[in-house]
Amino acid sequence: MATDFKSIPIIDVSTLLAKCDDPKMGDDPGVAQVVRSLDQACREAGFFYVKGHGIPESLIKDVRALSHQFFELSYEEKLKIKMTPAAGYRGYQRLGENVTKGVPDMHEAIDCYREVKQGMYGDLGKPMEGCNQWPDTPADLKPVFEEYVSLCTDLSKKIMRGIALALGGSPYEFEGERAGDPFWVLRIIGYPGASKENGHDSKENDVGCGAHTDYGLLTLVNQDDSITALQVRNLSGEWISAVPVPGTFVCNIGDMLKIWSNGLYDSTLHRVINKSPVYRVCVAYFYEPNFDVGVEPLELCVKRTGGSKKFGRAVYGEHLVGKVQTNFVT
Numbered sequence: 617m618a619t620d621f622k623s624i625p626i627i628d629v630s631t632l633l634a635k636c637d638d639p640k641m642g643d644d645p646g647v648a649q650v651v652r653s654l655d656q657a658c659r660e661a662g663f664f665y666v667k668g669h670g671i672p673e674s675l676i677k678d679v680r681a682l683s684h685q686f687f688e689l690s691y692e693e694k695l696k697i698k699m700t701p702a703a704g705y706r707g708y709q710r711l712g713e714n715v716t717k718g719v720p721d722m723h724e725a726i727d728c729y730r731e732v733k734q735g736m737y738g739d740l741g742k743p744m745e746g747c748n749q750w751p752d753t754p755a756d757l758k759p760v761f762e763e764y765v766s767l768c769t770d771l772s773k774k775i776m777r778g779i780a781l782a783l784g785g786s787p788y789e790f791e792g793e794r795a796g797d798p799f800w801v802l803r804i805i806g807y808p809g810a811s812k813e814n815g816h817d818s819k820e821n822d823v824g825c826g827a828h829t830d831y832g833l834l835t836l837v838n839q840d841d842s843i844t845a846l847q848v849r850n851l852s853g854e855w856i857s858a859v860p861v862p863g864t865f866v867c868n869i870g871d872m873l874k875i876w877s878n879g880l881y882d883s884t885l886h887r888v889i890n891k892s893p894v895y896r897v898c899v900a901y902f903y904e905p906n907f908d909v910g911v912e913p914l915e916l917c918v919k920r921t922g923g924s925k926k927f928g929r930a931v932y933g934e935h936l937v938g939k940v941q942t943n944f945v946t
C-alpha cells in the first residue's frame with residue numbers, strides 16, 4: 617500500500633546489475649542493500665528513479681529527439697501509420713483519441729507491442745495480432761527504438777530479480793511460466809504545451825493523461841529533462857511530482873505485480889499534466905508478464921500478509937485486451 621510519501625526515492629541499481637547472473641546474488645551485501653531500497657520504495661510509493669542502469673545516455677536522448685521529430689510532422693504524415701483495431705491496436709493515435717475514465721487525454725502517441733503472430737494465443741491474443749507500424753520518417757526511428765526496447769527488456773528483467781528478492785523469493789520468481797517470455801508495450805507519447813490566450817492559460821485544466829495505474833509488472837519512463845508533468849498520488853490523495861532527474865528512468869509498479877505480491881506492493885495512481893508552454897515527450901516502456909499467464913497471489917506473499925488472498929486470478933492478456941478495447945474513442 618502506498619503511504620504518505622512526499623518524494624520519490626532514487627535507487628542506484630548498478631551493483632544488482634553487476635551480480636545479476638550469480639544465483640547467490642542475494643548474499644552479496646551490495647545487492648542486499650539495493651534489494652532493501654527496492655523493497656522500501658515499492659512499499660511506500662510504488663515509484664522510484666533508477667540510476668546506474670547501464671543504458672547509454674546518448675541512446676536515451678536519441679529516443680526522445682526522434683520522438684520530437686515524429687510529432688513535428690504534419691497530421692497527414694502521421695496518419696500514414698494510423699492505429700486501428702485491425703492493426704492490433706498498433707500505430708499512431710491523434711490528440712484526444714486515448715480516453716482515461718471517460719475523459720479524452722491531451723496526448724498523441726504511437727503504440728507498439730511485442731509481435732503477436734496469428735493464432736499464437738488463440739482467441740485471447742486475436743485483438744493484439746499484428747506487426748508494429750513504424751513511421752518512414754525519421755528513417756532511423758525504427759532501428760533505434762528496436763535497440764532501445766531490447767535494452768529496456770534486459771534491464772527490467774534484472775530489476776525484477778531484485779524485486780523478487782525483495783519479496784523474499786528466489787531471484788527467478790518472475791521468470792519461467794510467469795514472465796520468462798515477457799510481453800512488452802512501448803508508448804511514444806507527445807503532450808502539447810499549454811497555450812496562453814487572453815492572459816490566462818486556456819489549457820490549464822487539460823489533462824495529458826488522466827489518473828490510471830499501469831497494467832503489467834514494471835514501467836520505465838524516459839521523460840524530457842526540462843518539464844515537470846508526471847504526478848503520483850500518495851495515500852492522502854496529494855499529487856507528488858516526478859520531477860525529471862537527468863540520467864534516470866522513473867520506474868513504477870503495474871497491476872500484475874500488485875496481484876502477485878498480494879498487495880505488499882501496489883500499482884500507484886499517476887497522471888500527466890503539462891502546464892509548461894513547451895511540447896513534452898515521454899517514451900514509456902512497459903515490462904509485462906507472459907501474455908497468457910494466470911496471475912494470482914504468490915504463496916510466500918500470502919503468508920506474509922496474514923494468510924488470505926486479497927485478489928482473485930487475472931489473465932494478463934485479458935487484462936491488457938480489456939484496457940486496449942476501451943481506451944479509444946470510436
Ligand SMILES: N=C(N)NCCCC[C@H](N)C(=O)O
Pocket residue numbers: 714715716717801803825828829830831832902939943
Ligand atoms: N500500457 C499502459 N500501461 N498504458 C497506460 C495508458 C494509460 C491511459 C489509458 N487510457 C488507461 O486508462 O489505462
Ligand SMILES: O=C(O)CCC(=O)C(=O)O
Pocket residue numbers: 803805825830837839845846886888898900
Ligand atoms: O508521460 C509520462 O510521464 C507517463 C505516461 C504514463 O503514465 C503512461 O503512458 O502510462
Ligand SMILES: [Fe+2]
Pocket residue numbers: 828829830886
Ligand atoms: Fe502510466
